Amino acid sequence: xxxxxxxxxxxxxxxxxxxxxxxxxxxxxxxxxxxxxxxxxxxxxxxxxxxxxxxxxxxxxxxxxxxxxxxxxxxxxxxxxxxxxxxxxxxxxxxxxxxxxxxxxxxxxxxxxxxxxxxxxxxxxxxxxxxxxxxxxxxxxxxxxxxxxxxxxxxxxxxxxxxxxxxxxxxxxxxxxxxxxxxxxxxxxxxxxxxxxxxxxxxxxxxxxxxxxxxxxxxxxxxxxxxxxxxxxxxxxxxxxxxxxxxxxxxxxxxxxxxxxxxxxxxxxxxxxxx
Amino acid sequence: xxxxxxxxxxxxxxxxxxxxxxxxxxxxxxxxxxxxxxxxxxxxxxxxxxxxxxxxxxxxxxxxxxxxxxxxxxxxxxxxxxxxxxxxxxxxxxxxxxxxxxxxxxxxxxxxxxxxxxxxxxxxxxxxxxxxxxxxxxxxxxxxxxxxxxxxxxxxxxxxxxxxxxxxxxxxxxxxxxxxxxxxxxxxxxxxxxxxxxxxxxxxxxxxxxxxxxxxxxxxxxxxxxxxxxxxxxxxxxxxxxxxxxxxxxxxxxxxxxxxxxxxxxxxxxxxxxxxxxxxxxxxxxxxxxxxxxxxxxxxxxxxxxxxxxxxxxxxxxxxxxxxxxxxxxxxxxxxxxxxxxxxxxxxxxxxxxxxxxxxxxxxxxxxxxxxxxxx
Numbered sequence: 001x002x003x004x005x006x007x008x009x010x011x012x013x014x015x016x017x018x019x020x021x022x023x024x025x026x027x028x029x030x031x032x033x034x035x036x037x038x039x040x041x042x043x044x045x046x047x048x049x050x051x052x053x054x055x056x057x058x059x060x061x062x063x064x065x066x067x068x069x070x071x072x073x074x075x076x077x078x079x080x081x082x083x084x085x086x087x088x089x090x091x092x093x094x095x096x097x098x099x100x101x102x103x104x105x106x107x108x109x110x111x112x113x114x115x116x117x118x119x120x121x122x123x124x125x126x127x128x129x130x131x132x133x134x135x136x137x138x139x140x141x142x143x144x145x146x147x148x149x150x151x152x153x154x155x156x157x158x159x160x161x162x163x164x165x166x167x168x169x170x171x172x173x174x175x176x177x178x179x180x181x182x183x184x185x186x187x188x189x190x191x192x193x194x195x196x197x198x199x200x201x202x203x204x205x206x207x208x209x210x211x212x213x214x215x216x217x218x219x220x221x222x223x224x225x226x227x228x229x230x231x232x233x234x235x236x237x238x239x240x241x242x243x244x245x246x247x248x249x250x251x252x253x254x255x256x257x258x259x260x261x262x263x264x265x266x267x268x269x270x271x272x273x274x275x
Numbered sequence: 276x277x278x279x280x281x282x283x284x285x286x287x288x289x290x291x292x293x294x295x296x297x298x299x300x301x302x303x304x305x306x307x308x309x310x311x312x313x314x315x316x317x318x319x320x321x322x323x324x325x326x327x328x329x330x331x332x333x334x335x336x337x338x339x340x341x342x343x344x345x346x347x348x349x350x351x352x353x354x355x356x357x358x359x360x361x362x363x364x365x366x367x368x369x370x371x372x373x374x375x376x377x378x379x380x381x382x383x384x385x386x387x388x389x390x391x392x393x394x395x396x397x398x399x400x401x402x403x404x405x406x407x408x409x410x411x412x413x414x415x416x417x418x419x420x421x422x423x424x425x426x427x428x429x430x431x432x433x434x435x436x437x438x439x440x441x442x443x444x445x446x447x448x449x450x451x452x453x454x455x456x457x458x459x460x461x462x463x464x465x466x467x468x469x470x471x472x473x474x475x476x477x478x479x480x481x482x483x484x485x486x487x488x489x490x491x492x493x494x495x496x497x498x499x500x501x502x503x504x505x506x507x508x509x510x511x512x513x514x515x516x517x518x519x520x521x522x523x524x525x526x527x528x529x530x531x532x533x534x535x536x537x538x539x540x541x542x543x544x545x546x547x548x549x550x551x552x553x554x555x556x557x558x559x560x561x562x563x564x565x566x567x568x569x570x571x572x573x574x575x576x577x578x579x580x581x582x583x584x585x586x587x588x589x590x591x592x593x594x595x596x597x598x599x600x601x602x603x604x605x606x607x608x609x610x611x612x613x614x615x616x617x618x619x620x621x622x623x624x625x626x627x628x629x630x631x632x633x634x635x636x637x638x639x640x641x642x643x644x645x646x647x648x649x650x651x
Contacts, residue, residue, distance in 0.1 A: 164367035167334050168428075172381035173355035186371035 034244040041239050055244035062241070063229050064217060065248060072204060072222040073252070075140045079203040080196055082145040087195060090146070091154025092180050096166060106155070113148045121212065128213055139213040140221065144203055150195045157191040158184060193263040201253055222249055277344050277358075277435035277468045279308040279331065284340035286326055286492070300326050302492040303340070308436075308470055313462050315483030316472045319515070323492040324472045328438050331470065332361050344435060355384075360429035361438040365445060366421045368413040368428070374400075375409040378428050385432075399431045402464070419450045426458075430465060439471040443478060455481055476516055480504070488512050510644040513566045513637060519601060519612045521566045525641070528559045536565055536636075540607035543586035545631050554647055555638060563647070564639040569601065569614035571635035575628040577615060584628035593621045604629070 025046075033041050034055055036048030059065060093099075094106050124143050133139040161184060169183040185192065210224040217225070226245040257264055286301035301323045308314040316324045329335040331342060333354035342350050349357050368377050375396055382392045400406045403423045413421055422442060429437055439458075443451045455478060462469055473479055479486050480500045488495040488503065488511070496503060496512045507513035513521050526538040534547040534556065545565075547555065575584050588611065592603035595617075602621050604611040613629065621627070638647040 162365060162367065164363040164365055165369070167329075167332070167354075167361070168363060168367040168369075170334065170354045171332060171359065171361050172428075173384040178384075183369060187369075 030243055030250075031247055033240065034247040036240060038238055038240045041243070055238075055240040056248070058238070059229075059241045059244045059248075063225055063245075065222065065225065065245065067218065068220050068222040068225040069248070069252075071137075071219060075137060075221055076200050076203040078137075078141050079144045080199045082141065083147045083150045083199045084192065084195060086146045087150025088154045088158075088180055088185065089177075090151045091156075092158050092176070092184070094151070095155045095158035096163070109148045109151055113152070117209070121208070124209075125212055134213050135216050135219060137219065140210055140219075143209065144206075147195075147199060150199065153191050153195050154188075157188040161187060190263075193260065197256070197260060197264060200256070204253060278310045278346075279436055279468060279470065280341075280343045280346075281306055281327075281331075282341040282343070284327070284330065284342060285338050286323070286330060286335065287338040299338075299492050301330065304489075304492075304494045305340075306487060306494065306497050308468055311466050311468055313459075313469045313471065313482055313484045315479040315486045316470065316489060317474065317476060317479040317486055317515075318489035318495075320474055322489040324474075324489050325440055327489070328361075328440055328470060328472045331436075332359055332438055333357050358435040359438060360432055360434040360436075361440065362422075362425045362429050362442045364441040366413070366425040368421060368424055370413055373410055373412055374405065374416070374424050374427075377413065377424055378431050381428065381432050395431050399427045402430070403427050418446050419454065422446065422454060426461070430461070430467075435468065437467055437469040439469065439473075441473050441475075442471075444473070444475070451478075458482060476518065480516070488515060490515075506646075506649055507566075507637065508646050508649055510564065510566070510639045510646075513639070513646065517568060519569050519614070521568050522572065522609075522611050523564050523566050523639075524606065524609060524611075525562065525564050527562060528555060530556075530559050534559070536638075538586075538606065542588070542606055545585045545636070546583075546633070548633050552648060558638070558640075558647065562641045564641055566637045566639060566646075567631055567635060569612045571632040572611065572613045573630045573632065574602070574613065574615060574621075575630055577618065578630075582630050585631050587626050587628050589626050590621055590623050593623055595620060602627075 029044070029046055032045065032047045032051075035051040035053065036045070037050060037052065037054065040048050040050075090109075094102060094109075120143075128134050128139045128143075133142070165183060165187075166179055169179045174183060205223060206221070207223045207227050210221050211227070214220055214224060220228070226249050229245055230242045282305050284301060284304045285299050287299050304327065316327060318324045326335055330337050333349075333352060337350050341348055344357065344359075369380065372380065378396050378399060379392045382395060387395070396409070397406070400409055403426060405420065405423055405427065408416060408420060408424075413424065416424065422445075425442070442458075443454050446454060458471075459482060471478075471482060480503075483500055485497060485499055486503055487497045490511050495515075496508045498506075498508075503512060503516050507516065507521075510523070514523065524536075524538050524543065526536055526543075528547070529535050529537050533549075534551045536545045536547060537543070573582075575582050586606070588604040588606055590602055591605045591610070594601040594603075598617065600615050600617060600621070602613045602615065604613065604627070611629075637649070639645065640647055
C-alpha cells in the first residue's frame, strides 16, 4: 500500500516537473537569448556560449526605454492607487449603506465587467479627444481609475465584516472615510493585496489603449514602446534587441512576483480569474 | 449625568406603508430613563429591542417621535455627538488594534493629548483589571476578556449614557453570572445612566432598576423587576417573566353559592373567596383566563392542616433540581407546573390533590389580554 502511494507521488512529481519545464523553458530561453549575440539566437541553445549585454546596450541607444519604464511605473501606480480608493468607496456604499437603487447599481457595475474593453475603446477615445487629454498621462489613467472588478472585490470583503465594527467606529467619532480607511482596510488585507496586484499587472501590461491615445514618445509606457519597437521596424530586424526589450518589460512583474509570491497565488486562487 | 426620554418613538422601515401599524418595527414607545438608572429592555427576539437601542445610539434613524437627553432633543445628532457609548453583543473590537489602541481610538479622534490618553487608558485598565493584556490583540483574548475591553472602550470616554446590546449572550453560563455581578458593581462605581438590552429574563431581573418589556415593537409594561413578577399588567408579561413560566387556565366565573372560577374542562373549580371585587363579578359567565405562578399551586399533602382541594390531577412528569422540585400535571390539554420545596419524590402517574393560592391568582381578559385584578 505504502509502495503504491510513493509510486503515485513519484508519477505526480514527474508530471508536475514536465509541466513546469514546459512553462519555464521559453522564459529561460528568452533571458538566454537576450544575452546572446545575434548569430546564436537561431540555434535554440538554452544558454549562450558568450553571454553579453550587447543587445541591451543597443536597445537603450535606440529607444528611450528608461524613460518609458518610469512612465509605466507612474501610470500603473496611479491607476492602482485610484482603483483602490474608488473601489473601496463604491464597494463600501454597496455593501453597507442602504439607499434606493443599490441593487440595480450593483448589477449594472457587474454587467460592465462582461463588456470587453475593445467595445468601449472608441467612445473612450472620443471622450479623451473632446477633453483634450490625448497625449497626456490623464488619458492613460482616467479610463482605468474605476474598476468594476475592484468594486466587486471590495463589496464582498466589506460584506464579510460585521456591521457592529462600523457602528462602534461611528460611535467613536469616525466619519465614513475614516471607517473605510482606518477601520475596514486593515481588516481586509488579502483583498487589498489582491486588488493591488491584479490592477497593477493589468495596467502594466496594457498596450492597446496607450497605442491609441499616446503618440509622444516621451509619454509612452514601456509595453507600448517595446511593441512599437518590436513591430515598428526600429529594431532593424534584430531579434536579440527585441528580446532584450521583452525581458526588460517582464522584469518589474517578475520582481514583484518574487516579493509577493504568496499573495500572487492567493489572489489568483481567491478570484478564480486570470488576467 | 443624564436623563434619557423617549416620546412616541416609532420606527417605520422604508417601503412599508405608514398606515400599516403592523409594519412598524417600533410602535409609539414612550418612557424616561432616569439619571443614574439601570434600565433593562427585555423581550423575545425580533421584538425591536435592539432597534430601539440603536435608535437611541443614533445608528438607526428615528421615523417618528422625540428622543432627548437632559431635555435636549437629539434626534438628528450624529452618534459620536450624543455622548453615548455602546457595548455590542459580539464586542465589535477593532481586530487590527491592540487592547490599548482599541480603548484609545475614540480619544485620539477627539484629539486628546497623548499623556491624557495614556492616563485614561491606564485608569480604565486598572478599573477592569486588564493592565496585563494592553499590548495584546483581541483575537488572543478570551471571551470574558474581550467583553471587558469592550466595556473599557465604552467607559473610557466617560459618556452620559451607556448602552448595552446583549453584551453577555456570547459568554458561557458561569462567566455570564460573574459578569452580571461585575456590571452591577460597575454601575455603582461609575454611577451612570445605563440602558441594557437582553432577551434573558434572569439578566433583566437581576440587573435592572426598572425593566421595559417589549413585544412586537410595543411597550408591554415598564416597572420594577418585582412588580413585573408579582403584578404583570397583561398576559404577555405574565408569561414572559418567570421560569418556569406562569400557568394559564381558561374558564368561566360562575356564581353558585359564591363565586367560582371553573376550568373549561370542569375538572377544576376554584373558589374566589368571600369578598369578590366588583370588577371580577362583571365577568361572570364570560370566558377568561387565570394565571398563577408554579410556586402558588400547592400539593395538599404538603400542608399539615386539612385544606380543601381545588382539583385532583394526575402527575405526568417530575423533576428534582435539588433545591426545588417541579411537578407537572395535565389538565385537559394544558400542562400545569408546580414548584415545591425539596421533599419526598413524587411518583409519575399518581393522582394528587392540589390547591391554588387564591390571592396570587391573576385574572386576564380573554379578548384584550389585560390583567383585570391588577389594582384590586
